[in-house]
Amino acid sequence: MVYNLTVSPDFSPEHIAGWYVFNTWLQRKLGYRIHVDLYDDFETQRQAIADGKIDIVFANPFDAAMLVRDKGFTAVATAEGQRDEVVIAVAADSPVRRVEDLQPGVRIAKTQDPDINLIGMILLEPADLSLENTVAQAASTYVLVAKHLIQGRADIGFFLKEAFYDLSQVIRKNLRVLVTSEIHVVRHALLVGPRFAEHGESLRRLLLGMPGDLPQGPGVLESLGFSGWESLGEEDTQFMIDLMDTLQE
Amino acid sequence: MDDMHPSQLAGTDYREYTLTYFEGFSRRVLVLDIEKSYPDGKLIVSRTDTKGIITHANQAFVEMSGYSEAELIGQPHSILRHPDMPAIAFKDVWDTLAQGKKWKGYVKNLRKDGAYYWVFASAVPNVRNGVVEGYTSVRRKPSRKRVNECVPLYAELRAKETGHGL
Ligand SMILES: Cc1cc2nc3c(=O)[nH]c(=O)nc-3n(C[C@H](O)[C@H](O)[C@H](O)COP(=O)(O)O)c2cc1C
Numbered sequence: 001m002v003y004n005l006t007v008s009p010d011f012s013p014e015h016i017a018g019w020y021v022f023n024t025w026l027q028r029k030l031g032y033r034i035h036v037d038l039y040d041d042f043e044t045q046r047q048a049i050a051d052g053k054i055d056i057v058f059a060n061p062f063d064a065a066m067l068v069r070d071k072g073f074t075a076v077a078t079a080e081g082q083r084d085e086v087v088i089a090v091a092a093d094s095p096v097r098r099v100e101d102l103q104p105g106v107r108i109a110k111t112q113d114p115d116i117n118l119i120g121m122i123l124l125e126p127a128d129l130s131l132e133n134t135v136a137q138a139a140s141t142y143v144l145v146a147k148h149l150i151q152g153r154a155d156i157g158f159f160l161k162e163a164f165y166d167l168s169q170v171i172r173k174n175l176r177v178l179v180t181s182e183i184h185v186v187r188h189a190l191l192v193g194p195r196f197a198e199h200g201e202s203l204r205r206l207l208l209g210m211p212g213d214l215p216q217g218p219g220v221l222e223s224l225g226f227s228g229w230e231s232l233g234e235e236d237t238q239f240m241i242d243l244m245d246t247l248q249e
Numbered sequence: 250m251d252d253m254h255p256s257q258l259a260g261t262d263y264r265e266y267t268l269t270y271f272e273g274f275s276r277r278v279l280v281l282d283i284e285k286s287y288p289d290g291k292l293i294v295s296r297t298d299t300k301g302i303i304t305h306a307n308q309a310f311v312e313m314s315g316y317s318e319a320e321l322i323g324q325p326h327s328i329l330r331h332p333d334m335p336a337i338a339f340k341d342v343w344d345t346l347a348q349g350k351k352w353k354g355y356v357k358n359l360r361k362d363g364a365y366y367w368v369f370a371s372a373v374p375n376v377r378n379g380v381v382e383g384y385t386s387v388r389r390k391p392s393r394k395r396v397n398e399c400v401p402l403y404a405e406l407r408a409k410e411t412g413h414g415l
Binding site (some may be wrong): 098099100122123125126127128155179180181182183184185208239243245246247 | 391
């Protein structure tokens with residue numbers, strides 16, 4: 001049997017190779033064949049999941065809700081210390097000082113990342129802004145979100161906090177943070193589907209032992225950009241999903 | 250729940266009310282006309298059991314309510330009830346959750362120090378293996394315009410309930 005592994009399309013581009021390295025390590029450790037399938041966008045990935053093609057997924061918290069509640073996936077682990085927080089930024093010379101200064105018609109540069117866009121819109125509610133009275137400026141990467149701001153094609157931009165602080169100094173010098181979310185609960189998670197469920201526990205043990213798995217473990221983690229994995233239990237997962245649920249329409 | 254005392258307040262110019270709760274007991278609350286503004290970017294999160302007893306409160310909840318975590322856990326959620334809130338709003342919360350649905354609305358909450366804070370709140374049932382085990386509520390910074398619309402509406406509902414005015 002061959003299993004399929006996929007990664008939320010919002011992973012940072014510099015870690016694509018890392019997921020292949022991870023998969024090679026994983027197959028050797030588990031002794032099963034696993035194939036990596038990466039999708040360019042959330043829609044295609046969701047379709048593949050709906051078609052039952054995916055067994056292991058590093059999922060966006062937005063999708064995790066659907067996977068756990070509707071598709072019988074269970075959470076195994078999450079990247080140590082990582083949380084999905086949002087930065088809303090403006091161009092450094094923007095007259096906007098606080099969220100409440102924003103007016104209807106504001107142009108928002110954003111990626112497709114669903115949880116970042118959801119949280120971003122929530123941070124705009126104090127200014128009475130919603131999808132109905134704002135204009136989206138689509139960008140395929142966070143660097144392009146920054147470009148929209150700097151070149152004046154958008155008034156504010158939604159960033160995954162990590163991606164914002166990964167921007168080069170030169171770019172960041174031209175931007176200013178308007179607000180940063182402090183939610184602490186929302187994060188990506190590695191989930192396994194029903195066909196892989198019986199191996200979930202051994203996968204969890206492997207991941208938690210990765211930093212000490214010499215010689216390869218630490219290097220593989222580094223190529224993913226993680227310091228390690230944290231176990232994610234059933235109730236913690238359900239809590240995160242309940243929280244995401246309260247934030248949706 | 251203990252009665253409030255002037256010594257715990259952030260000011261001296263307070264009004265006094267006696268609230269009677271759904272469960273039948275009463276509590277003396279003291280309120281000040283001081284608003285504590287909602288912190289940017291944060292969510293206030295709490296969970297309760299099926300009776301509305303607080304089982305979890307995050308750091309933002311502790312900061313905004315003025316109570317310590319130890320003071321909150323095990324207390325009814327109505328420890329935050331402000332006398333300006335109409336009872337019918339909370340009846341709607343419980344009726345909606347009982348139907349397994351999500352509730353959303355604007356709420357004025359009472360702090361331990363007598364000041365108040367407005368939130369846009371949302372609550373969902375926590376369903377585990379088909380059984381409702383409790384509720385989660387998440388509050389965010391509200392739109393001032395919406396809050397200003399709620400103030401006269403709640404005052405009117407409140408006046409009807411207490412039989413004063415109108
Ligand atoms: C998850 C959840 C969160 C609640 N949050 C609040 C709150 O923040 N403030 C509040 O006054 N009541 C809140 N309530 C409603 C209280 O349980 C209670 O109904 C209300 O304070 C009115 O008191 P009474 O029902 O005893 O009359 C919440 C209820 C639930 C289930």
